[in-house]
Each structure stands twice: as C-alpha cells, then as structure tokens.
Amino acid sequence: MPQSDLALAPLQEWMQAVVTHPSDVYEAADAAEIAVDDVILPSRTLQPIQRVGIYHGMYMLRMIEALTVDYAAVAQFLGEHAFEHLVRDYVQQFPSRSYTFNRLGDSFPEYIASSSLKRRNFLHDLAVLELAMTLVFDEAEAEPLPADAIASIAPEQVADARIIPIPALRLLALDYDANEAFQAFREERPMKARRQKSWLAVHRRDYGVYRMPLTREAFVFLEALVARQTIGSAIETFHRRFRRFPAQSDLFTWFRDWSAAGLFTAIEVE
C-alpha cells in the first residue's frame, strides 16, 4: 500500500537509511521497515527501487571521491578495490556529521590503525601525514615573523621569550618514513613501507603546504616551543630528554631555518 500519510521526519529517516546502506540497494530495501514501492513512485522507465538506487549509488561514490582527495597516497598504496572497501567500512562507523566534507576523514588514521589491514601501521603514519597536510592547508593565515626577529631579542630576554607558532603548523613523530613514501607517490615512484623513526614539520607558507624533515633533537626542541614553553624552558626540556644542552650551532641553525620557513608569528617576552 502506498504510504500516502508517511510524515516528513520518518520519510527522511527511511530514505537516509536506504541511501547510506553499505550493501547494494536491494539489500538496503530488504532491511528497510517500509517497502520501497510504498514510498517511491515508478517513472515511465524506472521502477521505484531503481530510482532510489540512483541516490544509493551516488552516496558511496561521493564518500570514496572525498577521501581519495584527502588520502591520495593511502589510496594509491592500497589500490582501488581495497581502498573503496576501507572507505565503505569507515563511513559506516564515522559517517559525515559536518556541513563540510573537510571533516569526513578526521578519524581515518585511527580507523586504519585499528583495522586488520596488512601494513596498517605504515598506512596509519601515511594517513597521519596526509591529514596533517589537509589541516594545515585550511588553517587560519598568520603573518610570519621577519627572518631576523628572533635574533633581535635582547640577550637578557631570550630565556624568557616565547615564540608563537603559526596556526598552519603540525609536528609529526612517525614510526615509518611516511614522508619519503609520500614523496615517492608524488613522483610516481613505488612507495615503500620502510620502518624508520622520522620527525616532520608540516607547515604552510604563501598558501603552499610544505613537509620539513627534522632530526629528533630539533623535533623535541620545536615541540616544546610549539607547546608555548619559553626558550629557556624548551632548552631544559631538551636537557631532560637528552641529558645535554643543545649545541649553540644547532640552535642557531634551527632558528634560522624555522624563521626562514615562516613557522613563527610572534614573540612574547615575560
């Protein structure tokens, strides 16, 4: 019987359940509480199930397309079939709850880590890198400090100075060399899941996104600065970690390179 009195809210719940069902539209229809023929009218060429099937088919294509854009290297490494399967499962657990597609993939790295995929630890790191690039791409813009700003801090104020990072900066500590794998992807070379601790600053400059490899020492120091520690406290953090102070030459090089890359936007002196 046609559901001529089906109210708007249950109709929308019904249609969403059919459209987003992970199997094909026929299984979706079987799982629905109301028969498709009772809700959808036929056209001169298509049966109701075929008509709602258009929306069902397009839903998963959109999810796959959106996550392929955000996780292009992961998609390439896995191959089309495996990636689509992964997305199909992922959106069941983490469906979009935002008005923008930009948030759809936020839980993708952790989902990969908890999956049974081969190479999941490598793929997790690669996804973490790609997510950081997406987040940095969209972050708020901030004017970087002039290259000589840090050098101009009065010597007696250096220890108490805080260097404020730009919003478009993410620091990553990875178990795999995901940066090299991503570079290989960009250059259309085979990606290798090489297990190797690596540290990375992903940042934006002049609206371009960059990946800056760091040494472990540089990462620890920069991480402390990004956590809003003063330069003096960051040096103490470094000392606690490595049981030595950072070399003067290293500090000089780091601040020079990071300033040139535009990683900082302000200096606060207590």
Add this chain to the structure above:
Amino acid sequence: MNRFNFPDLGIGVGLRTVHFSHILGSQPDVDWFEALSENYMDTGGRPRYVLEKVAEQYPIVLHGVSLSIGGTDPLDFDYLRKLKSLARAVNARWISDHLCWTGVSGRNVHDLLPMPYNAESLRHTAERVRIVSDFLETPLVVENPSSYVEFATSTMTEWDFLASLAEESDCGLLLDVNNIYVSSFNHSFDPNVYVDAMPADRVVQVHLAGHQNHGTHIIDTHNDFVIDEVWKLYGRACARTGDVSTLLEWDADIPDFPTVHAEARKASAFRSAGSRESGVGGRKAAELRPPTPDSRPYSEGPYAAV
C-alpha cells in the same frame, strides 16, 4: 527587476579551484562569480584568500549545498553564523541554497535529497526559510533541485510547491533551468509549464548547466555544455523575468576557464544589451597578487624530499 531589488549582475561563472590561477592572473572579463559557501567557510588557506581577492574585483554570490532547508533536524546555527560572516566578508550580493534536505539524525549525506511536496513539508520548509532569512538579515534565495524520485506522499507539483513556498516565506528563487529539464525528463512533465508557473518577480537568478542522459533517466552532472533544449527554457524564463543574473555551473570534467566562460556568454543572446548592474565585473586597475601554484592542492618545498 525582482521584488527584492537584487541587481541583475549579468552573466557569471562558478568559482572553481582549477581556475584560481587563471582568474587571479588574467582577471577575465566576467560579470560576477558564484562561490560554493561550504568551500570557504572553514578555511583560512588559499581558497579563502582567493575568494577575498576575487571579491575585491567582482560581485560575489554565495551558493550553499548544506543548509538542509527541508530537513527535519534542527537548523544548524553554527553553520548559519559562519555563512553570515562569510557573506559579510565578501559582500555577497545574496545567499542561495537548494530546496532539499541533506541528512537527518546529525548526519550529512552530502547530497541534495528531494522533498515530498505536500502541506506538511510546505509548512515545515516555509517556517525554516523565514527563520534563516531573519537570521541572515537578507531574503534567502531558494533553488529548485533536480531529482530522481517522486514520493507517494506528494500531493502537489514541484512548481506549485515552490511558488507557494516563495509566497509563504517571502523568499527569492534561483531558477535552475537545467534542473527543470532534468526533472521533467525523469518525472515526465512539461518543463514549459514549470517555467511559466514561476512567480517572475521572485526570480533573482538563473542557473545553467550540462547533464548526462542515460536514456532511461538524466543525471544532473554539471560536466558538459548546455543542451539546446535547456537554452530554449532559459529563453522562455528570460521572456518572463526580463534580464536576470545568470550563472553557468560546471563542476566535473571542468575545461579551461575560457571554454567555461564562452559557454556562459552564450546566454547574452537571450538578453538585452547593457542591462546589468553598472560598474561591476571586468578588469580594474588594482593589481592582484601574482598567482601561486594551484595545479595540485599541495606544493612541494625545497625540503620536501628526505
């Protein structure tokens, strides 16, 4: 002129990422641009920078896909606040979205899902349009959707529903003549009847686009040139509305900007000359910042490779 005194902006083109560099670099002689609201609301990156630069040179209209004006979830006022803020930042001439719903129970399907057309859904949608218009402090402009299903609960035609919605909520209309054609094929109605039923004084804007005909049905893909039948519908609409802001959408398999612009300019054959809002569009003396690479979403730094 429509009853809201929204100006005739002339012939515009949808602002798309693949054209950013061309637009900033060559400042094409386009009357206006339409930007997809959600692409610019949550970013401080290059898309937002480009939109604000373009807005310095051209009139901007914001066009949304996630308002879910027909949805039964509560309206998302966080979304509306961001939309209003963006509209002010780029001096949007008006704000439009679709007669549709996009998800319920907190989910977003990211599709323009069709409405049943009956008294309950009309009452529900009209109330939400009024709330949104009040919040945005400008009449919402509502676009007719393309659709692939018809509901057993519908008791009126889409054109009667849309006309009633416009009257009851005092909203503007964005008449997508390609959507009318697509739906007329899929649901076997006369598209001319639809166009003739629209309250002309509420039509603020017209959309044009291409589609894919699968024989048994048409999908609204925005990936091709506008077909002759749709141009005829456009001409019929213009005969009723007079010159009206017109925009070409091209969202997939997007060709280079001159090709898209040339397709849009075909609309001028249906318009009287020199009638658009004066002083808008085209090149101005101010220099735009040199374009940065845009062929890929991310550019490589000198230290990109280990």
